[in-house]
Amino acid sequence: MGLDNNDMNRLDQIIGRRRKVARGANLFRIGDGFQNLYAIRLGHFKTCQVSQDGVEQITGFQMAGELLGMDAISTDLHHCTAVALEDSEVCEIPFGSLQQLLGDMPTLLRHFHRMMSQEITREQSVMLLLGNMQATQRFAAFLINLSSRYEARGYSPHTYQLRMSREEIGNYLGLTIESISRLLSKFKKEGLLRVSNRELELLDPPRLKAIAAGTQTCA
Amino acid sequence: MGLDNNDMNRLDQIIGRRRKVARGANLFRIGDGFQNLYAIRLGHFKTCQVSQDGVEQITGFQMAGELLGMDAISTDLHHCTAVALEDSEVCEIPFGSLQQLLGDMPTLLRHFHRMMSQEITREQSVMLLLGNMQATQRFAAFLINLSSRYEARGYSPHTYQLRMSREEIGNYLGLTIESISRLLSKFKKEGLLRVSNRELELLDPPRLKAIAAGTQTCA
DNA sequence: CGTGAATTTGACTGACATCAACTCAGGTGG
């Protein structure tokens, strides 16, 4: 169920300019008008919501190959802010043109729907995480999730770099920076991983998965 | 940006049989194959995820006019279970037929995308709620959310019936049944609402909104 | 090196969970 060459060519034609986004810069902000979806070519992003009292909640971390901006389709306004976690590059996909194309190309349409649907299920699993997992379990699930996403992209699932700060991890997982730090220390002590700054090595993925699944408690 | 009559007629043609779902019955279950989306005609549903260790997390409450099953598009398998909270009625929308129609009908396509996108933003706001709101704020936000949805459907925003148990509310909000009960009592004492069983009357919506927004703390 | 930011670690606190007892409404059968 991939896109064929013809599909890809027609898709390429509507894809707008590549755009570089410097570390820390916004790709779009809450309230911005919606023109484009963005396909991440290079780098990492975070998306965040802001509550009425001004508190920020990170709703996801995105990496190369993922699509940004789908939440804006409903009202033609962006509902979250996307920030580059490192110097990154995206392709603009003008949504108007994409829509026209979708009408002609059932496979592309199907593909697009899958991506939106995937975002829905991703968010549901975060709700599960935030709603009834303990801190240890949340953090293990987070590490495993990154691991499998890197693996799917052909990178090592055991060794990767955290592109986000401890604070951002904490915010995403509904925990404080201190808790994240303690969890890292605990996992290190347990022989589950090796950390040095943002460089991470998972030493015992099966056990980490078991902790994430809740079938093992961790000391 | 509604659908015109012609659109509606063609849509009606593909809409399958109406299906009654008794209180407590499943409309679909995690792992079921995906055939149809479901438009709720009558009644209320909850959707829930189950974590690997068997804990249930309610990811949403849906009412008449809302669409169920969009999370299944990505893998052709349902990722959550939908349960009727009361005797309800849905329309089956065979997704295959819908897709064909979407190719021909740009307005319908646009409408469908908006609905999917809306689900994404809804979930993001739940993440915000679960990630960094206090119990009181979560519950106020929950009540206000229901209120505005009933209002949008032409029902009273001040007086409505809770279709779900205290336990279900707690599960959804990442709290226990006891906490929900205490919050109800607190709000009652504060003169914010009147409750009797599942019958609810919001006495001071502005203040409740302020609490939900985090701009007011509540005693 | 020196300065400020990010992270780690420790002590204490608090919000919500847990445990337990009690109330109440609704249904069932004598």
Place this chain on the structure above:
DNA sequence: CCACCTGAGTTGATGTCAGTCAAATTCACG
């Protein structure tokens, strides 16, 4: 009609996990 039972909900006492506050340490970078 009423005694009994059951399940939902309420209320109180206590415990605990993660938050808060504070200080120490390490890191990034001029």
